[in-house]
Amino acid sequence: MIPAATPLLSVQGLKVHYAVRQGWRGKHFAVRAVDGVDLTLRAGECLGLVGESGCGKSSIAQALLGLVPATAGVIRLDGHEITGAAQVSAMALARSAQMVFQDPMSSLNPRQTIREILSAPLRLHGMTDRAEREARVAEMLGLVGMSPEVASRYPHEFSGGQRQRLCIARALILRPKLVICDEPVSALDVSIRAQIINLLLDLKDKLGLALLLISHDLGVVEHMSDRIAVMYLGRIVEEGGWREIFTAPSHPYTRALISAIPDPLHRDRVPARLGGEIPSPMAPPEGCAFNPRCPQALPQCQSGQVPDFTRLGADHQARCHLLKTGTSHA
Amino acid sequence: MTKAVLDVRNLAISLSDGAVRVPAVEGVDFTINRGEVFGLVGESGCGKSLCALALAGLLKAPMAVSGGQILLEGRDLAPLPPREMRRLRGDKVSMIFQEPMTALNPLMTVGDQIGEMFVLHRGLTPRAARLKAIEALEQVQVSSPERRINAYPHQLSGGMRQRVMIAIALACDPALLIADEPTTALDVTIQAEIVELVLELCRAKGTAVMMISHDLGLVARVCNRVAVMYAGQIVEQRSAEEIFTAPAHPYTRGLINALPRLGRRLERGQERLTEIGGVVPAIRDFPQGCRFAPRCTRATAECRAAPVAMTDLNEGGRVRCLHHV
Amino acid sequence: MKAGANLYVGGGIILLIFLLAVFAPLIAPYDPVTSANLMYAEEPPGAQFWLGTDEQGRDIFSRIAYGARISLFIGLAVQVMNTAIGVSLGLSAGYIGGWWDEIVQGLTNLMLSIPTIVFALALMAILGPGLPSLLIALGMTDWAYSCRISRAQVLTQKSLNYVQSARTMGFGPLHVMFRELLPNISGPLIVVATMGVGSAIMAEASLSFLGLGVVPPNPSWGGMLSSAREQLMVAPWVAVFPGLALFAAVLGFNLLGDGLRDLLDPHGKGRK
Numbered sequence: 001m002i003p004a005a006t007p008l009l010s011v012q013g014l015k016v017h018y019a020v021r022q023g024w025r026g027k028h029f030a031v032r033a034v035d036g037v038d039l040t041l042r043a044g045e046c047l048g049l050v051g052e053s054g055c056g057k058s059s060i061a062q063a064l065l066g067l068v069p070a071t072a073g074v075i076r077l078d079g080h081e082i083t084g085a086a087q088v089s090a091m092a093l094a095r096s097a098q099m100v101f102q103d104p105m106s107s108l109n110p111r112q113t114i115r116e117i118l119s120a121p122l123r124l125h126g127m128t129d130r131a132e133r134e135a136r137v138a139e140m141l142g143l144v145g146m147s148p149e150v151a152s153r154y155p156h157e158f159s160g161g162q163r164q165r166l167c168i169a170r171a172l173i174l175r176p177k178l179v180i181c182d183e184p185v186s187a188l189d190v191s192i193r194a195q196i197i198n199l200l201l202d203l204k205d206k207l208g209l210a211l212l213l214i215s216h217d218l219g220v221v222e223h224m225s226d227r228i229a230v231m232y233l234g235r236i237v238e239e240g241g242w243r244e245i246f247t248a249p250s251h252p253y254t255r256a257l258i259s260a261i262p263d264p265l266h267r268d269r270v271p272a273r274l275g276g277e278i279p280s281p282m283a284p285p286e287g288c289a290f291n292p293r294c295p296q297a298l299p300q301c302q303s304g305q306v307p308d309f310t311r312l313g314a315d316h317q318a319r320c321h322l323l324k325t326g327t328s329h330a
Numbered sequence: 331m332t333k334a335v336l337d338v339r340n341l342a343i344s345l346s347d348g349a350v351r352v353p354a355v356e357g358v359d360f361t362i363n364r365g366e367v368f369g370l371v372g373e374s375g376c377g378k379s380l381c382a383l384a385l386a387g388l389l390k391a392p393m394a395v396s397g398g399q400i401l402l403e404g405r406d407l408a409p410l411p412p413r414e415m416r417r418l419r420g421d422k423v424s425m426i427f428q429e430p431m432t433a434l435n436p437l438m439t440v441g442d443q444i445g446e447m448f449v450l451h452r453g454l455t456p457r458a459a460r461l462k463a464i465e466a467l468e469q470v471q472v473s474s475p476e477r478r479i480n481a482y483p484h485q486l487s488g489g490m491r492q493r494v495m496i497a498i499a500l501a502c503d504p505a506l507l508i509a510d511e512p513t514t515a516l517d518v519t520i521q522a523e524i525v526e527l528v529l530e531l532c533r534a535k536g537t538a539v540m541m542i543s544h545d546l547g548l549v550a551r552v553c554n555r556v557a558v559m560y561a562g563q564i565v566e567q568r569s570a571e572e573i574f575t576a577p578a579h580p581y582t583r584g585l586i587n588a589l590p591r592l593g594r595r596l597e598r599g600q601e602r603l604t605e606i607g608g609v610v611p612a613i614r615d616f617p618q619g620c621r622f623a624p625r626c627t628r629a630t631a632e633c634r635a636a637p638v639a640m641t642d643l644n645e646g647g648r649v650r651c652l653h654h655v
Numbered sequence: 656m657k658a659g660a661n662l663y664v665g666g667g668i669i670l671l672i673f674l675l676a677v678f679a680p681l682i683a684p685y686d687p688v689t690s691a692n693l694m695y696a697e698e699p700p701g702a703q704f705w706l707g708t709d710e711q712g713r714d715i716f717s718r719i720a721y722g723a724r725i726s727l728f729i730g731l732a733v734q735v736m737n738t739a740i741g742v743s744l745g746l747s748a749g750y751i752g753g754w755w756d757e758i759v760q761g762l763t764n765l766m767l768s769i770p771t772i773v774f775a776l777a778l779m780a781i782l783g784p785g786l787p788s789l790l791i792a793l794g795m796t797d798w799a800y801s802c803r804i805s806r807a808q809v810l811t812q813k814s815l816n817y818v819q820s821a822r823t824m825g826f827g828p829l830h831v832m833f834r835e836l837l838p839n840i841s842g843p844l845i846v847v848a849t850m851g852v853g854s855a856i857m858a859e860a861s862l863s864f865l866g867l868g869v870v871p872p873n874p875s876w877g878g879m880l881s882s883a884r885e886q887l888m889v890a891p892w893v894a895v896f897p898g899l900a901l902f903a904a905v906l907g908f909n910l911l912g913d914g915l916r917d918l919l920d921p922h923g924k925g926r927k
Contacts, residue, residue: 052517052518052519052520053517065822065823066823067819067822067823089825090825090827091825093825094823094824094825095825097823098823098824099819099820099823101816101819101820102816103816106815106816106817107815107816107817107820108817109817109821109835109838109839110817110839111838111839112838120824120826120834121824121825121826124824124825124826124830125825159609161609162609167820170820174824189373189374189544189609189610190373190544190545190546190585190588190589191373191581191584191585191588191606191610191625192606192609193588193589193603194587194588194589194590194603194604194605194606195605197590197603198602198603198605201600201602216517216518218518218592219547219589219590219591219592219594220590222590222592222593222594222595222596223590223594223595223600223603224590242595243596246592246593246595246596247596256519257518257519258592259522260518260519260521260522261518261547261592262522262525262545262547262548262550262551262552263547263551263592263593264546264547264550264551264570264574264591265574265575267550267551267570267571270526271522271523271526272522273522273523273526274519274523275523277487277489277490277520278487278517278519278520293519
């Protein structure tokens with residue numbers, strides 16, 4: 001198969017811009033949802049993609065799945081190129097990458113039985129033998145901890161947690177190598193979340209799946225991820241191994257995100273106040289996009305180019321001017 | 331006991347379905363003192379939001395209060411007619427909701443919506459109310475309030491709208507503020523700011539706060555006392571420090587262990603999360619005995635036989651469990 | 656009104672007309688065309704001619720029974736055509752969006768701004784009278800409502816994850832539109848289509864009344880009304896009974912549509 005050195009997924013300079021028209025026949029604005037993102041993900045690895053609403057994390061997922069066109073950049077998945085002239089077909093892409101959505105209620109077609117939902121993709125992808133399809137459906141249901149008898153039921157007969165299991169079964173039915181999980185547990189009841197998190201981690205180990213975990217819940221991200229990328233306004237501001245990110249967060253935004261999580265064991269610890277609002281990706285601030293909210297912003301942060309990555313370790317880097325001055329002093 | 335702002339005694343809420351009354355919430359007892367922050371935690375469908383709506387007199391058919399007392403500063407709200415309740419709402423009891431966009435009137439400027447409270451409850455003239463509204467916006471740390479007062483809700487960001495909601499809720503210095511998942515719809519960094527803002531303002535005004543959330547971590551961090559609800563009943567009521575460090579009820583314990591809490595992996599590695607098996611029962615399927623028994627690993631025949639009462643814990647607090655830790 | 660009453664009353668009326676149409680040869684005491692006999696012209700309703708006879712002595716009841724066949728056939732066929740056009744356009748406009756959506760929307764607005772009957776008249780004038788041209792004229796002019804409704808429904812549904820999910824599986828737009836989306840938007844479309852049958856029957860009657868529809872002497876309710884014009888003062892039954900039949904059919908389809916709306920409305924489910 002692919003040599004170990006080649007990552008399963010590699011994203012280089014990905015840009016996803018949307019044209020938005022203001023008013024009727026108004027001016028066109030470009031929303032820079034994703035503005036130059038590099039990512040790599042190895043087989044069997046979980047990459048946590050963290051950020052707040054509008055940071056572009058969902059646009060990355062959509063670009064990876066071919067649901068929106070990339071404005072620029074190269075995405076290579078499992079040896080295929082998703083972007084550019086040599087684009088792989090939607091069918092081949094479907095067999096490489098699948099998605100689990102946040103809201104399991106709207107993710108299953110209410111007018112189809114579980115059997116229809118799970119076996120239609122198999123038929124589309126050339127599995128003509130009915131018995132073979134049935135076997136695969138039963139296998140996948142077993143994999144997510146559901147009995148094969150549920151296949152004849154409709155989605156509304158299941159609870160939220162069970163539906164999320166069914167969504168995972170559907171995502172796995174074509175045996176993809178990458179599964180993108182967009183907030184996979186945040187719509188579920190707290191007591192159900194553990195079941196789904198455990199299931200995803202089990203499947204990752206058992207099938208050697210690569211997971212791209214998109215979430216704003218740092219507790220879940222810390223628990224599940226091997227590596228973490230923090231996004232702010234269309235760019236990655238810090239990335240590294242999970243241990244580095246949580247023990248030595250280096251970008252002020254990463255630090256703010258972590259300190260914003262209420263810590264019940266340290267009741268006296270007051271979260272850092274960022275102030276200000278998340279800017280619109282239609283009009284990103286000049287310089288470092290985080291500068292209007294950054295408690296440590298320097299004059300050079302407020303103009304010019306976005307700061308480059310500063311390497312902080314073997315697999316840890318962040319985009320911040322403070323780190324550059326820090327290293328020059330050291 | 332004049333200190334208690336709110337004293338809820340044996341509150342019951344039922345769903346009437348034709349002639350049948352199905353109990354949705356039962357035997358809820360708690361008090362909130364002046365300046366105290368009280369947390370009500372539970373999963374969707376546990377009845378926490380029903381309790382909040384009952385306190386604000388906002389329950390809608392087929393749900394209705396079917397028993398117990400809601401004493402606000404000594405006065406029972408449960409039997410009050412809607413007219414009376416309307417006078418109290420916004421004045422003595424206020425509420426902030428999860429989604430500020432749907433709670434604000436999209437056709438009124440935020441200034442008018444805040445000012446309305448002063449006109450309605452304090453009898454101020456519109457002109458005076460406008461000045462008070464600017465003051466209220468300033469209190470919730472909205473920059474340039476003189477300008478923002480003319481904005482419509484859709485022109486504001488989610489965090490800004492929630493600030494406006496808080497300004498409206500606290501305009502008349504209520505005795506009790508009910509905050510129903512006030513930050514769930516907001517971004518992480520904004521969430522922390524909004525929670526701190528509410529707590530600061532209420533501390534300064536001496537307002538009692540009832541914070542409703544599914545997030546045990548948040549509640550345990552910001553509240554003084556916490557009650558955990560499951561299937562229409564309070565199952566554990568403790569001080570906030572204890573509920574997180576030494577939970578007594580198996581459900582509370584399960585919730586805490588089921589959460590991938592920040593820092594846990596650094597301490598203990600990537601261990602499997604403890605799952606709570608099964609699902610939350612629906613209102614019509616509440617079990618006979620202890621309602622958590624079907625999902626509980628400690629349950630015995632005794633648990634399933636008859637309803638379990640709240641008992642006092644030696645270290646303070648109360649729990650509804652025969653085999654508590 | 657009690658929930659369900661519309662459904663049963665409407666359904667009952669339609670069923671009666673349907674039975675009348677299907678079993679017309681068994682029910683009708685006379686032939687609707689060849690029984691012309693001036694001996695019996697303009698007989699009032701009675702034992703021999705239940706609903707009287709027209710100016711040529713043909714039995715009105717028999718002609719209404721045979722006319723029901725034409726009315727129902729045209730109503731249903733026309734509505735099938737309209738719905739197929741409207742749903743295809745609305746579904747694709749809502750799902751694909753962009754310039755195609757703008758074209759479809761412009762076309763829809765154009766159709767809505769010209770009264771259907773005027774449009775159909777113009778088409779009939781070009782195509783000439785007769786059943787095939789009637790089907791074309793009516794079947795291609797009244798699709799604007801089903802188009803609008805399916806477009807609006809698609810806009811709310813297409814952002815739901817099951818649609819996204821089907822796309823990530825590699826399914827093409829045709830599958831997504833007709834296999835995933837269509838079953839989920841069919842409720843309101845059935846309501847509109849049912850009510851549309853009533854208006855199609857009315858439109859057919861109007862065109863036949865103007866002499867552009869079904870060619871005499873074939874019986875049609877509109878044609879019967881038209882030829883009854885001159886006898887209105889002397890033999891009112893010649894006009895009254897076809898008029899009543901028309902009224903009942905249109906009312907029936909509208910009630911049925913209303914009843915179906917109550918039945919299919921997702922918001923109504925909780926109240927029951």
